[in-house]
Amino acid sequence: MSAYIWPATVLLAFVLLPFAYVGLCLWMYLKKVWWFTYCAYFYVFGAFGGWCLMLAAAMMGPGIGAVSALGMELFLITAAIVGCLACSLVLQFRMKKNRFDLGAMYGGYAYIVLHGTWLTFTIYSAATAPHV
Numbered sequence: 301m302s303a304y305i306w307p308a309t310v311l312l313a314f315v316l317l318p319f320a321y322v323g324l325c326l327w328m329y330l331k332k333v334w335w336f337t338y339c340a341y342f343y344v345f346g347a348f349g350g351w352c353l354m355l356a357a358a359m360m361g362p363g364i365g366a367v368s369a370l371g372m373e374l375f376l377i378t379a380a381i382v383g384c385l386a387c388s389l390v391l392q393f394r395m396k397k398n399r400f401d402l403g404a405m406y407g408g409y410a411y412i413v414l415h416g417t418w419l420t421f422t423i424y425s426a427a428t429a430p431h432v
Contacts, residue, residue: 306359313352321345333400340387340404347380347411381415384408 325338350372357368388408391401 306356309352309356309359313349313356317345317349317352328400331398331400333398334394336387336390337400337404340384340391340401340408343380343383343387344404344407344411347376347384347415350376350380376415377419381412384411388412 321341324341328337328341354369354372354376357372360368385408388405391397391405391408394401397405
């Protein structure tokens with residue numbers, strides 16, 4: 301099973317998400333969207349791409365895979381959460397919002413909620429795991 305998941309996460313992080321972001325940027329350019337929305341989507345796409353890379357690194361096994369996953373997790377905890385939160389707050393308090401602004405704002409908040417849920421689950425599982 302993991303033999304199929306690893307290439308899929310790498311493909312998603314390096315091919316599909318960047319092409320989707322470029323396509324979205326072109327669509328937003330044609331619709332004359334506010335420039336800050338591009339930054340918000342950059343953080344959202346980067347955060348989810350980082351998750352894909354972290355999953356791929358974690359499946360590499362103990363040693364270098366674990367260290368790589370830990371380094372990516374530290375980045376996803378700090379820069380991605382701060383960027384998503386800042387962009388979502390700026391978009392939330394903007395008076396004129398279109399569907400692109402709302403999508404970026406909700407995407408940023410969704411990333412923060414999903415990441416918080418994952419951290420809570422991970423900490424709870426580690427605390428309640430039987431010690432051998």
